[in-house]
Amino acid sequence: MTDAATRPQDSEAPDATSPACLDDAVLEARSVTKSYILDEIEVSALRGVDLQVCRGEMLAIMGPSGSGKSTLMHIVGLLDHPTSGTVTIDGVDVSNMDANQLAAVRNKRIGFVFQSFNLLARTTAQSNVELPLIYAGVSGSERARRAREALERVGLGNRLGHMPNQLSGGQQQRVAIARALVTEPSIVLADEPTGNLDSRSGVEVMAMLQELNAQGITVVVVTHDAHIARHAQRVAHVQDGRIVLNECVTDRIMADIEKITLDAEADTATAASNVSVNRGAAR
Amino acid sequence: MKLMEAFRIAIKALNANKVRSALTMLGVIIGVAAVILLVSIGTGVQSQVTGQISGLGSNLLFAFPGSFEGGGGGGPGGGITKQFNTDDVEYVQRRIGAQGTVIPTLQAPAQLRVGNRTKGTTLGGTDQNGDASAGSLESGRWLTRGEVVGASRVAVIGSEVRDEFYPGQEPIGRKLDINGQPFKIIGMLAKKGGSLGGSQDNTVYIPITTAQTMLSTRDISAMLVKVADVDSIQVVKAQVERALQPRFGDQFTVFTQEQTLGILSTLLGTLTAMLAGLASISLLVGGIGIMNIMLVSVSERTREIGIRKAVGARTYDILSQFVIEAVMLSVIGGLMGILIGAGGALALQPWVPAEVTPWAVVLAFVFSAVVGVFFGVYPAYRASRLDPIEALRYE
Numbered sequence: 001m002t003d004a005a006t007r008p009q010d011s012e013a014p015d016a017t018s019p020a021c022l023d024d025a026v027l028e029a030r031s032v033t034k035s036y037i038l039d040e041i042e043v044s045a046l047r048g049v050d051l052q053v054c055r056g057e058m059l060a061i062m063g064p065s066g067s068g069k070s071t072l073m074h075i076v077g078l079l080d081h082p083t084s085g086t087v088t089i090d091g092v093d094v095s096n097m098d099a100n101q102l103a104a105v106r107n108k109r110i111g112f113v114f115q116s117f118n119l120l121a122r123t124t125a126q127s128n129v130e131l132p133l134i135y136a137g138v139s140g141s142e143r144a145r146r147a148r149e150a151l152e153r154v155g156l157g158n159r160l161g162h163m164p165n166q167l168s169g170g171q172q173q174r175v176a177i178a179r180a181l182v183t184e185p186s187i188v189l190a191d192e193p194t195g196n197l198d199s200r201s202g203v204e205v206m207a208m209l210q211e212l213n214a215q216g217i218t219v220v221v222v223t224h225d226a227h228i229a230r231h232a233q234r235v236a237h238v239q240d241g242r243i244v245l246n247e248c249v250t251d252r253i254m255a256d257i258e259k260i261t262l263d264a265e266a267d268t269a270t271a272a273s274n275v276s277v278n279r280g281a282a283r
Numbered sequence: 284m285k286l287m288e289a290f291r292i293a294i295k296a297l298n299a300n301k302v303r304s305a306l307t308m309l310g311v312i313i314g315v316a317a318v319i320l321l322v323s324i325g326t327g328v329q330s331q332v333t334g335q336i337s338g339l340g341s342n343l344l345f346a347f348p349g350s351f352e353g354g355g356g357g358g359p360g361g362g363i364t365k366q367f368n369t370d371d372v373e374y375v376q377r378r379i380g381a382q383g384t385v386i387p388t389l390q391a392p393a394q395l396r397v398g399n400r401t402k403g404t405t406l407g408g409t410d411q412n413g414d415a416s417a418g419s420l421e422s423g424r425w426l427t428r429g430e431v432v433g434a435s436r437v438a439v440i441g442s443e444v445r446d447e448f449y450p451g452q453e454p455i456g457r458k459l460d461i462n463g464q465p466f467k468i469i470g471m472l473a474k475k476g477g478s479l480g481g482s483q484d485n486t487v488y489i490p491i492t493t494a495q496t497m498l499s500t501r502d503i504s505a506m507l508v509k510v511a512d513v514d515s516i517q518v519v520k521a522q523v524e525r526a527l528q529p530r531f532g533d534q535f536t537v538f539t540q541e542q543t544l545g546i547l548s549t550l551l552g553t554l555t556a557m558l559a560g561l562a563s564i565s566l567l568v569g570g571i572g573i574m575n576i577m578l579v580s581v582s583e584r585t586r587e588i589g590i591r592k593a594v595g596a597r598t599y600d601i602l603s604q605f606v607i608e609a610v611m612l613s614v615i616g617g618l619m620g621i622l623i624g625a626g627g628a629l630a631l632q633p634w635v636p637a638e639v640t641p642w643a644v645v646l647a648f649v650f651s652a653v654v655g656v657f658f659g660v661y662p663a664y665r666a667s668r669l670d671p672i673e674a675l676r677y678e
Binding site: 108119123135 | 292295587589590592593594597598599600668670671672675
C-alpha cells in the first residue's frame with residue numbers, strides 16, 4: 001500500500017485501467033466523463049474513467065476529497081448521468097435508458113449504502129428494509145419475511161420495530177446494509193460507509209461488508225481513508241477525475257481480527273484508567 | 284407498485300405529521316364550512332322573506348308614504364314628508380268602492396307586562412280585515428268590527444308572547460298589560476319562525492283605533508288594499524295612486540305584491556352573492572394553505588424522494604404518493620367542512636332561516652379538491668422529475 005512494489009497489475013495494464021475480469025464484469029464504465037457548469041465555469045469532475053468491477057470482488061475506490069470518486073460512484077450507481085461515456089451493469093448498457101428503466105435497474109441490481117445512512121425517518125427498521133421490495137412489487141407478507149431475514153443477517157433481528165432515531169449510528173448503517181441486500185443485488189455500492197461512525201462501529205460495518213463479500217456479493221467501497229481501503233482486495237486510486245492507479249491489496253485488513261484487537265485495547269485502556277483512579281483514591 | 288401500496292404510504296406519511304396534516308385540513312374545513320354556512324343563511328333568508336310575502340296572497344297592494352323611486356323629481360333624499368292618516372284610508376276606500384278593502388296598519392314598539400314579567404314587542408294596530416297580513420290563527424279569534432270601532436282593549440298575540448307569559452297554557456281570555464294598560468287576549472297566531480330582523484312571533488295585534496289612542500295620533504304607517512278580483516289589480520293600483528296624488532304628490536309608493544317580491548329577491552340575491560363572495564375568500568385562503576404546506580412538505584421531503592428513487596421508485600410512484608396525500612387532505616377536509624357547514628346551518632335554524640344549498644356544497648367541495656390536488660401535484664411533479672442524486676444531496 002505504501003510502496004510501489006504492491007502494483008502487480010501495472011505490467012498488464014500500463015494505462016492504469018481495470019484488470020480484465022475474464023468476461024464476468026458486474027459493472028463496467030468506459031471513458032466516463034462528467035462536467036458541471038459552476039458559476040459559468042465548466043468544472044470537470046471526471047476526465048475519462050475506465051473501471052471494471054469483477055463479480056465477487058471487493059473493490060475500494062479511493063481518493064482525496066474533490067477527486068471525483070463520489071461522482072464516479074453516483075454515475076456507476078445510476079444516480080447521476082455521465083456527460084459522455086458508457087456504463088454497463090451485468091452486461092447491459094444503460095446509456096439510453098430513461099429514468100424509469102434506470103430506477104428498475106437500481107432496484108433490481110444495485111444496493112446502496114450511504115455515509116449519512118439515508119434511512120426514512122419515523123419509519124421502522126423493517127419498513128425501511130422493505131422499501132426497495134415495495135417498488136419491486138413484492139407482496140406484503142413476502143416483503144416482511146425477506147426484510148426480517150436481511151435484518152437478521154446484519155445482526156438486527158431484535159430491532160425490527162425500532163425507528164432510526166432509536167438506533168445507534170452503527171445500527172442505522174447496518175439497517176442500510178440490510179436494505180441494500182434485501183433485493184439480492186448484483187453489486188453493493190458503499191459511499192464512505194464509515195464516515196459518520198466512531199471507529200468501533202466503523203470496524204463493525206467493514207466486517208459486515210467483508211462478510212457479505214465472502215458470501216459472494218460484489219462490494220464497492222468509496223473512501224478517502226487508506227486504512228478503510230485496505231479492507232478491500234483491490235484499490236482504484238482516483239485523482240483529478242482519473243483512475244491513476246490500480247493496486248492489489250497484499251496486506252488486507254480483516255475487520256473481524258481488527259475488532260478483537262480493538263476490544264483488547266479498550267480492555268487495557270479501561271484497566272489502566274481503573275488503576276489510575278485507584279491510585280488517585282489511594283493518595 | 285400497486286395503488287393500495289400508494290394509499291398505505293400516503294396514510295403513513297399523513298399520520299407521521301399529524302399536526303401538520305390537521306392544520307392543512309383546517310384551512311379547507313373552515314373554507315368549505317364558511318361557504319356552505321353563509322350561502323345557506325343567505326338562501327334561507329331569501330326564501331323565507333319571499334315566501335312570507337307571496338304567502339300574503341297575490342291580491343294585495345301596499346301603499347307607503349314617501350318615494351321609493353329615488354330622486355325622480357321628489358324631495359331631496361326622497362324622505363317621508365307626510366304620513367297617511369285615517370281620513371286617507373276612508374278616502375281611498377270610497378274611491379275604489381267594492382273593488383277592494385283598504386286595511387290601515389300602524390306599527391310601534393311596545394312594552395308588555397304580566398304580573399312582574401315584562402317583554403319588549405312590536406305592536407301592530409290594524410282592523411277587522413288585518414288578518415290578511417298577520418297570518419293564520421292557532422286559537423281564539425281575530426278582531427271584530429265592533430272592537431275596532433269601539434277601540435276595545437283586546438289583543439291577538441304571537442306565539443312567542445304566549446311562551447313568555449303563559450307557557451304551555453291556553454292564553455285566550457287572559458290579561459296582558461300593553462304600555463301599562465290592561466288588555467284581554469282574544470286570539471293567538473300560529474308560529475311562523477324567525478328571520479334576520481328578529482322573531483316574527485314576537486308581535487301583538489290590537490285595533491288600530493286603540494293603537495292611535497295609545498299613541499295619541501291619527502296617523503297610520505301604511506295601507507294594505509285587498510283587491511277582490513286579482514285580474515283587476517293594476518286598475519285598482521292606478522285608482523289608489525290617483526286617489527293619493529292630490530294630497531301627497533309623488534311622496535308615496537304603491538307596490539303590488541309581485542313588485543315587492545321582485546325588489547326583495549334582487550336585494551337578497553345580492554346579499555347571498557356577497558356572502559358567498561366573502562366565504563370564497565376564506566376558501567381561497569384555505570387553498571393557498573394547502574399549496575403552502577404541500578410546497579414545504581415536498582421540499583422538506585426531497586431527501587425522502589431521493590432515497591425512494593435510489594432504491595428503485597419510478598417517477599409515477601413518487602407522483603402518485605404525493606397526489607394521493609394531497610387528495611386525501613383536501614377530500615377529508617372538504618367532507619369535514621361539509622359536515623360542519625351543513626351541521627352549523629341546521630343548528631342555526633331556530634334563530635336564523637338557513638337552507639343547506641346543494642350548489643354551495645358542490646362548489647365548495649369541488650373547489651377545495653381542485654385546489655388541493657393542483658397545488659399538491661405541481662410540487663410533487665417537480666420533485667418526481669429530479670435526478671435521484673440531486674434529491675439525495677438536498678439539505
